[in-house]
Amino acid sequence: MWIYEKKLQYPVRVSTCNPRIAKFLIEQYGGADGELAAALRYLNQRYSIPDKVIGLLTDIGTEEFAHLEMIATMVVKLTKDATPQQMRDAGLDAHYANHDSALFYHNAAGVPWTASYIQAKGDPIADLYEDIAAEEKARATYQWLIDMSDDPDLNDGLRFLREREIIHSMRFREAVEILKEERDRKTVF
Amino acid sequence: MENSLPADYYRLLEELQAVDFVLVELTLYLDTHPNDTASINQFNHYARERKKLKKAIESQYGPMQQYGNSYSGTPWDWNKGPWPWQV
């Protein structure tokens, strides 16, 4: 069971209306290495992973939903005052034709989210290595987004999210070691 | 809804976000370091802090959680804004 809390994990602020950067941010909403993919990947892997790392997958998977909400908030705040002309200039006209001002799970290029972005191999080491790679790719994406944005308030939130990917990667690496240790213990005795 | 909230709301909210950040960090850390007693003590300390902060916010600004994890005013005040992306 999940309990929703009426607050963001970290404050989201933007300095100006900027639909162009909002278009890019959607990569982390419905892209291959985005927050939706992360949450669904980890929570689904829990059902076959050894007990020792179920807690970690549950907690990181849950945190990813909080990040998804932060990205949505950034997009809402960056676009809510935009004129139709600004939306068009930002390349959001194709999005508008299909979704009006609704958010949707697609990447920055408009490709809809697909489950083929994620994997569950049933092999704990393979699954955790995929998770580590996913975190590193998400971290890199946040870096590219920060590089493209000159909004100091937005970048504060993006930097927070980038740092979280670093922590998640570190914790998944520790989980690999825990499982390797357990495996080696079993083969010794 | 936006801008109708006093500065005090944002102050309390940020305080809660800060305490919750410590708790999320410690949760993930303890998931892979379950025998670190000092961190567990720190975790329990901040868990008590967050209870107090949640209560302080809810007494003025309404429920943070539902399904019975917060009390309700009359009329039912859970579906009253602002929602997190509106503040």
Ligand SMILES: [Fe+2]
């Ligand atoms: Fe992550």
